[in-house]
Amino acid sequence: MRLSPEELRARKRRNVWIAAALVAFIVLVFTTTVLRLQQNQAAERALLQEATGAPR
Amino acid sequence: MTIVTPTDLDRPxxxxxxxxxxxxxxxxRVMSVVVFTAATGLVMAPGSMNPLVAAIAILCIAVGAGAAGALNMALEGETDALMRRTRGRPVAAGRVRKNDAMAYGVILSLFSVMLLGMNTNWFAAGLLALTIVYYAGFYTLLLKRRTPQNIVIGGAAGAFPPVIGWAAATGDAPWQAWLLFLIIFLWTPPHSWALALYSAGDYAKAGIPMMPVARGAKSTRLQILIYSLVFIASAVAPALVGMGGLIYAVVSVAGGLGFLGLAWRLYRSRAGDEPDKADTVGREAALYDVKAQAKPARDLFAFSILYLVALFSAFLVEAVAGLGA
Incomplete structure (x- = not known):
């Protein structure tokens, strides 16, 4: 099947944007994971300190 | 002469x-309003939030709202093609296939809800999912063609973003968040019907029972006036219950008086009475290019946007500057 130049151009542009969106999604998931880990660690530390009565 | 091979003819x-x-x-454009109102809800919520978490949450809400818009366009492509205001949309104009738009909407819906849940909490994600289903499923598929009250009930979808923003920040939705919801919910009918008054011909052609089509212009003008009174009361309410400070009180009262004045002028006008003859005179009417008679409707439509933005800006400014009551 032979694509017309217009179809080829449109497909290429769409593919570039799909790739960019996928990369952005990966970055967002990674960032979210790191932020959640930080939040959970801080919460755990606070709980530990509360339980042991250690100064904050 | 162009030679067309069988392969070219057969291929999709x-x-x-x-x-x-x-x-x-x-x-x-809808997404930008969603970003603004969701950010207001998020900033007004008590407590502090990591700015990066907040930014991702607002992005998710915006993409979720956009996904609902894509599903709406996929489902409404044929109807959109019949109306001047919407016939340039990608599906209506045939630039994007219905199934592609549908798949795009579904994928973005899933990703935005999932990421919001992971990033903040599943209550906020659930509200976002509910908003998408409400708009794309309940409003677009069920309400829009069945009742002139379509945008009254369907308006709830547009009112959810500040509640989702608030829920993303705190994990719950107290009455203050629902008051923000109420403001947008009651703002929608006078805003949409003002537009419908000078686009009634389009809606009639597409078979959508918008209020001016189903009940006539006179009844619509009266209902706009009544809804305006209730909406303005809800817009001033935050100043009375301690949610808004001095800036908000001034903006809501002054803007409310202006809104009421325009709604009254519209009620007394003959806006929407004349049939839409734009097509019959053979010219391509520009968007919102209305006859002088419909000017009060156009003015109320434009002012309603300004007023809503002013109200939420006042909330935002007071929340950021710590000036709220």
Missing amino acids: ALSTAQPEDFFQLLKP
């Missing part, structure tokens, strides 16, 4: 849709 037509078309599917 491939899409020539551009990325811009897919961006248009998200209804960027």
Whole structure:
């Protein structure tokens, strides 16, 4: 099947944007994971300190 | 002479849709209002939030709202093609195929809800999912063609973003968040019906029972006036219950008086009485290019946007500057 130049151009542009969106999604998931880990660690530390009565 | 081979004839037509078309599917103008109102809810919520978490949450809400818009356009492509205001949309104009728009909407819905849940909490994500289903399923498929009250009930979808923003920040939705919801919910009917008054011909052609089509212009003008009174009361309420400070009180009262004045002028006018003859005179009417008679409707439509933005700006400014009551 032979694509017309217009179809080829449109497909290429769409593919570039799909790739960019996928990369952005990966970055967002990674960032979210790191932020959640930080939040959970801080919460755990606070709980530990509360339980042991250690100064904050 | 062009030689067409059997292979060319047999192959399915491939899409020539551009990325811009897919961006248009998200209804960027609606999305910008969603970003603004969701950010207001998020900033007004008590407690502090990591700015990066907040930014991702607002992005998710915006993309979720955009996904609902894409699903709406996929489902409404044929109807959109019949109306001047919407016939340039990607699906209606044939630039994006219905199934592609549908798949795009579903994928973005799933990703935005999932990421919001992971990033903040599942209550906020659930509200976002509910908003998408409400708009794309309940409003677009069920309400829009069945009742003149379509945008009254369907308006709830547009009112959810500040509640989702608030829920993303705190994990719950107290009465203050629902008051923000109420303001947008009651703002929608006078805003949409003002537009419908000078687009009634389009809606009639598309078979959508908007209020001016189903009940006539006179009844619509009266209902706009009544809804305006209730809406203005809800807009001033935050100043009375301690949610808004001095800036908000001034903006809500002054803007409310202006809104009421325009609604009264519209009620006394003959806006929407004349049939839409734009097509019959054979000219391409520009968007919102209305006859002088419909000017009060156009003025109220424009002012309603300004007033809503002013109200939420006042909330935002007071929340950021710590000036809220």
